[in-house]
Amino acid sequence: MPRDATLEDVARHAGVSLATASRVLNGSTRQVGRALRERVERAAAELGYTTNRAAQALARSASDILGLVVHDLSDPYFAVVANAVVRESERHGLSVMVGTTFRDPEAEIGYVATLRAQRVRAIVLAGSRIADETVTERLRAEIDRFQGGGGRAALIGQDLLGVDTVVPDNRAGAYELARALAGLGHTRFAVLTGPSFLLTAVDRVEGFTAGLAAAGLPEPLLIPGPFDRDGGYLAAERLLALRDTTAAGVTCVFAVNDVMAVGALAALRAHGVAVPEQISVAGFDDIPTLRDLTPSLTTVRLPLADMGRRAVELALATTGPAAEPATAEVVLRESTRRVS
Amino acid sequence: MPRDATLEDVARHAGVSLATASRVLNGSTRQVGRALRERVERAAAELGYTTNRAAQALARSASDILGLVVHDLSDPYFAVVANAVVRESERHGLSVMVGTTFRDPEAEIGYVATLRAQRVRAIVLAGSRIADETVTERLRAEIDRFQGGGGRAALIGQDLLGVDTVVPDNRAGAYELARALAGLGHTRFAVLTGPSFLLTAVDRVEGFTAGLAAAGLPEPLLIPGPFDRDGGYLAAERLLALRDTTAAGVTCVFAVNDVMAVGALAALRAHGVAVPEQISVAGFDDIPTLRDLTPSLTTVRLPLADMGRRAVELALATTGPAAEPATAEVVLRESTRRVS
DNA sequence: CTGTTAGCGCGTTCAT
DNA sequence: ATGAACGCGCTAACAG
Numbered sequence: 001m002p003r004d005a006t007l008e009d010v011a012r013h014a015g016v017s018l019a020t021a022s023r024v025l026n027g028s029t030r031q032v033g034r035a036l037r038e039r040v041e042r043a044a045a046e047l048g049y050t051t052n053r054a055a056q057a058l059a060r061s062a063s064d065i066l067g068l069v070v071h072d073l074s075d076p077y078f079a080v081v082a083n084a085v086v087r088e089s090e091r092h093g094l095s096v097m098v099g100t101t102f103r104d105p106e107a108e109i110g111y112v113a114t115l116r117a118q119r120v121r122a123i124v125l126a127g128s129r130i131a132d133e134t135v136t137e138r139l140r141a142e143i144d145r146f147q148g149g150g151g152r153a154a155l156i157g158q159d160l161l162g163v164d165t166v167v168p169d170n171r172a173g174a175y176e177l178a179r180a181l182a183g184l185g186h187t188r189f190a191v192l193t194g195p196s197f198l199l200t201a202v203d204r205v206e207g208f209t210a211g212l213a214a215a216g217l218p219e220p221l222l223i224p225g226p227f228d229r230d231g232g233y234l235a236a237e238r239l240l241a242l243r244d245t246t247a248a249g250v251t252c253v254f255a256v257n258d259v260m261a262v263g264a265l266a267a268l269r270a271h272g273v274a275v276p277e278q279i280s281v282a283g284f285d286d287i288p289t290l291r292d293l294t295p296s297l298t299t300v301r302l303p304l305a306d307m308g309r310r311a312v313e314l315a316l317a318t319t320g321p322a323a324e325p326a327t328a329e330v331v332l333r334e335s336t337r338r339v340s
Numbered sequence: 341m342p343r344d345a346t347l348e349d350v351a352r353h354a355g356v357s358l359a360t361a362s363r364v365l366n367g368s369t370r371q372v373g374r375a376l377r378e379r380v381e382r383a384a385a386e387l388g389y390t391t392n393r394a395a396q397a398l399a400r401s402a403s404d405i406l407g408l409v410v411h412d413l414s415d416p417y418f419a420v421v422a423n424a425v426v427r428e429s430e431r432h433g434l435s436v437m438v439g440t441t442f443r444d445p446e447a448e449i450g451y452v453a454t455l456r457a458q459r460v461r462a463i464v465l466a467g468s469r470i471a472d473e474t475v476t477e478r479l480r481a482e483i484d485r486f487q488g489g490g491g492r493a494a495l496i497g498q499d500l501l502g503v504d505t506v507v508p509d510n511r512a513g514a515y516e517l518a519r520a521l522a523g524l525g526h527t528r529f530a531v532l533t534g535p536s537f538l539l540t541a542v543d544r545v546e547g548f549t550a551g552l553a554a555a556g557l558p559e560p561l562l563i564p565g566p567f568d569r570d571g572g573y574l575a576a577e578r579l580l581a582l583r584d585t586t587a588a589g590v591t592c593v594f595a596v597n598d599v600m601a602v603g604a605l606a607a608l609r610a611h612g613v614a615v616p617e618q619i620s621v622a623g624f625d626d627i628p629t630l631r632d633l634t635p636s637l638t639t640v641r642l643p644l645a646d647m648g649r650r651a652v653e654l655a656l657a658t659t660g661p662a663a664e665p666a667t668a669e670v671v672l673r674e675s676t677r678r679v680s
Numbered sequence: 681c682t683g684t685t686a687g688c689g690c691g692t693t694c695a696t
Numbered sequence: 697a698t699g700a701a702c703g704c705g706c707t708a709a710c711a712g
Contacts, residue, residue, distance in 0.1 A: 003401075004459070004489035006689055017699045022691060033697060048485050050457045054403060055689035057394040058704050061343075065437070073426060074645075076629055079419035086413060086440050095454060097405070097437050100426050114435060117390045119344070145388050149344035229632070259629075266632045289416055289599075292569070292606045294634045305414075346705055357683045362707065373681060395705035398688050 005047035014043035026051060057119065066094045066312065067115035067123040071103050075228070075259065076287045077304065081126050081156065084308030092316060094121065101127075103198075103227075105135040112142045122152040122315035126308070128200035129158040136160060154315035156307050158199045159323040164314035166307050166324050170200055170284075171207035173300040173328025177254065177282060178211025180330045181298075185339040186252040186280065189220035192235040192264060194227040194256045201227060204256040204284055220254070221247055227256075232263025240271055251279060251339055258283035258290050258299055265293070265335070280336035295334035302328055345387035354383035366391055397459065406434045406655065407455035407463040411443050415568070415599065416627045417644065421466050421496065424648030432656060434461065441467075443538075443567075445475040452482045462492040462655035466648070468540035469498040476500060494655035496647050498539045499663040504654035506647050506664050510540055510624075511547035513640040513668025517594065517622060518551025520670045521638075525679040526592040526620065529560035532575040532604060534567040534596045541567060544596040544624055560594070561587055567596075572603025580611055591619060591679055598623035598630050598639055605633070605675070616677035626671055635674035642668055 011021035016036055024032045024040045032040075043049075057063040066089045070078040086096045097120060099111035108125070115123050123146060129136060140161050143153050147163070155165040181189070191208060194201030209219055221242070225235035232255050239247055255261035261283030268275055275281050275295055283290075286301035307326045314324070351361035356376055364372045364380045372380075383389075397403040406429045410418040426436045437460060439451035448465070455463050463486060469476060480501050483493050487503070495505040521529070531548055534541030549559055561582070565575035572595050579587055595601035601623030608615055615621050615635055623630075626641035647666045654664070 008689075018690080019692080019699060019701095020697090023698090026691080031697070036698080048488075050453065050485075052398075052459055052689050053457045054394045054397040054459055055704090056691080058392075058398055058688090058706090059690040059692085061704060063394060073413070073423035074416075074420045074628070076414075076416060076419065079416065080414045082438075083413035083440065086438055090439070095437050095439070095458065097435050098422075098426055099430070099435070100423065113390065117393045118435065119392055119394055145390075148388075262632045269634065288414070289629055292602045292633075294609065348705075358706080359684080359708085360682060363682090366706080371681065376682080392705050395688090396707075398690090399705075399707040401688060401707095 004052070005049045006052070007049070009047055010040065010043045010049050013047060014039040016040060025049070026056065063119050063121055064094050065118060065120040066096050066315065067111075067118065067120040068096050068098045069101060069108055069111045069115075069123065069125045069127075070098065071101055071127045073098070073100055076289045077257070077259070077285055078126060080288065080304040081308040084305040085124055085126075085312055088309045088312040092312070103127075105130050105132065105139070109135070109139050109142050112139065112146060116142070116146040116149065116151065119149070120151065122154070124154050124156070124311045124315050125161075126156040126311070128198045129160045131197045131199055131202065152315050154311045156311050158203070162321055164317070164319075164322050166311050166314065166326050168200075168302050168307065168326045169328040170203035171210070173284065173302070173330070174204040174207030174254075175211035175214070176328070176330045177284070177300050178208045179215055180332060181252055181254070181280070181282060181336060182212065182215035182217055184280070184336060187217055188249040188251055189217070190239050190247055190250045190253045191220045191222050192232055192239070192253065192255040192260055193222050193224045194231065194260065196224060198227055201256050208254055221250060227260065229259050229263040232260030233267045234263075235260070236264035236267035237271070240267070240273065252282070252336065253279060254282045256284055258285045258287045258297060261297055261299070262290060262293065265297075276335055276337035282336055286331055298333045298336040299331055300328045301331050302326060344392070345389040346392070347389070349387055350380065350383045350389050353387060354379040356380060365389070366396065403459050403461055404434050405458060405460040406436050406652065407451075407458070407460040408436050408438045409441060409448060409451045409455075409463065409465045409467075410438065411441055411467040413438070413440055416629045417597070417599070417625055418466060420628065420644040421648040424645040425464055425466075425652055428649045428652040432652070443467075445470050445472065445479065449475070449479050449482050452479065452486060456482070456486040456489065456491065459489070460491065462494070464494050464496070464651045464655050466496040466651070468538045469500050471537045471539055471542065492655050494651045496651050498543070502661055504657070504659075504662050506651050506654065506666050508540075508642050508647065508666045509668045510543035511550070513624065513642070513670070514544040514547030514594075515551035515554070516668070516670045517624070517640050518548045519555055520672060521592055521594070521620070521622060521676060522552065522555035522557055524620070524676060527557055528589040528591055529557070530579050530587060530590045530593045531560045531562050532572055532579070532593065532595040532600055533562050533564045534571065534600065536564060538567055541596050548594055561590060567600065569599050569603040572600030573607045574603075575600070576604035576607035577611070580607070580613065592622070592676065593619060594622045596624055598625040598627045598637060601637055601639070601675075602630060602633065605637075616675055620676035622676055638673045638676040639671055640668045641671050642666060
């Protein structure tokens with residue numbers, strides 16, 4: 001196993017000192033004579049030399065890695081955010097190390113620890129915070145340790161950790177959505193709420209309910225369930241089961257994210273309920289991949305890619321903790337109709 | 341900026357030698373006396389010590405990072421694959437460093453170089469190879485250098501680089517799809533081929549054409565274009581424009597991937613062409629997120645997550661170059677209908 | 681079982 | 697402009 005060429009190999013091969021080789025091959029401000037510089041470059045090329053970044057990081061005590069923690073890369077929400085984070089990081093010359101937690105808060109804490117061990121330059125945490133003081137506190141402690149060691153961190157989600165955060169405007173978005181749907185004439189609503197421990201879900205439910213109240217409408221029927229496609233499917237089935245009782249008169253369903261809405265659409269279709277003729281459906285996020293659905297989904301657009309990009313900016317900036325809102329915008333499409 | 345605690349800090353704090361601290365804190369086989377062990381652990385906890393992995397990697401000359409290179413994380417195909425790669429890597433105690441190339445071969449080569457500089461343990465390259473000998477050769481050279489330094493590499497795609505590869509059975513899948521569609525009675529086909537330099541696209545087109553030939557049917561009408569959603573949309577529009585001439589009699593369209601098929605469906609819908617009543621549409625990949633489309637999409641299923649998982653296994657195994665097929669399976673759904 | 685010490689590959693003063 | 701030497705944090709002989 002012929003080991004990689006080292007800087008010393010290059011220096012010797014070029015007949016110069018280690019320091020000189022270092023200066024020409026890695027971004028030093030110091031100048032090196034033209035002749036030597038070329039000798040070193042030739043030697044490096046001949047030996048196929050590549051900087052050992054681990055060693056460089058150690059010597060400089062500064063890595064060029066950015067850590068990213070998401071719930072689930074196969075969820076298009078995070079896929080889009082992650083894509084933007086990677087892209088923006090590359091623009092800054094950083095490599096990205098990703099971790100997936102599958103919504104396990106312990107895994108999230110563990111991943112921050114791993115990234116701290118890696119001495120990454122910055123960490124971006126994407127995804128809903130959890131309604132659990134203890135866990136949140138432990139995560140905050142881990143992040144504090146990371147920042148204590150000189151690291152930077154930024155969040156996408158609820159501003160709960162005392163670090164720079166891009167805050168999706170879940171409440172306002174859902175509020176406006178409720179008003180828009182009320183404007184279409186709907187009066188009885190059901191909400192597929194997702195789990196009550198997910199703050200993102202909670203914020204959206206609360207915003208929606210507040211919007212209905214502001215329109216002078218009664219509280220919606222709340223149907224909890226998992227935050228994913230199957231959760232939306234099951235919740236929609238439960239709604240149908242309640243059609244003749246609690247859910248009587250419901251003409252519009254709000255699923256707190258697009259992926260759940262897709263599940264709900266599938267369930268309604270499977271049970272022969274026409275959308276939007278018999279019931280209207282709305283989601284949240286405006287996932288690009290889902291824009292070609294039929295019927296096209298009424299939803300609330302979040303600037304996903306932009307959020308990822310801005311999170312990286314925040315994580316790389318040197319300013320103190322700040323919360324930046326990411327504006328949500330209602331998009332009415334075919335899955336909701338006007339009722340008399 | 342209070343720097344992180346080091347092993348030496350811990351050792352001093354616990355009143356033991358550096359070596360002892362190292363032995364208890366990091367996985368050495370060596371045993372340490374119970375008393376000292378506890379003292380060290382306590383000291384580490386008190387100081388909030390975390391191993392500096394960069395230093396550890398340097399000392400051990402072996403990192404615990406796996407590099408992953410994909411075209412585009414926001415493309416659900418790669419999102420699913422990447423998710424599986426991350427998951428499997430975590431299972432092996434490895435962290436994942438991702439890079440996105442957006443189908444730029446230069447970027448791909450560059451990323452392998454970056455990962456080599458990082459001295460990652462293994463690299464997984466996902467995504468279609470390109471029909472360009474020169475570029476392929478340069479990528480191969482870069483990978484060889486990486487492997488020369490003791491790294492391991494695995495591929496998902498065409499077996500062209502002389503490393504372990506998970507080979508999606510594009511040809512056979514498309515071949516079977518053609519036969520299945522022929523079995524439905526279709527005789528005139530169009531193929532939205534994607535770009536001719538993408539081997540994945542080419543393989544699928546060739547397999548499909550071969551399948552038609554085997555069924556005694558004429559060659560399909562080929563319509564090239566980009567490999568993404570918009571490419572599918574545009575190609576479908578071009579197909580419609582040819583309806584009264586070259587494309588006369590075409591009753592079935594094969595888009596070489598699901599995302600393109602979605603674009604095609606959108607275009608057909610926009611132009612008032614009913615699917616499958618007026619024309620049948622089929623895709624390839626069976627992207628999970630797209631399974632709830634209406635009409636549901638006839639496609640060829642690829643075991644995406646499994647492919648990612650297996651690529652990691654290959655990259656971590658010590659065996660020599662091998663090519664493992666990933667079987668493709670035709671899934672007939674609503675977007676294609678039987679014709680007389 | 682525990683401690684000493686020599687590297688791992690590179691950056692960076694400090695002389696020259 | 698160039699080189700010698702020390703340090704970054706940790707592992708792995710080697711010696712006791």
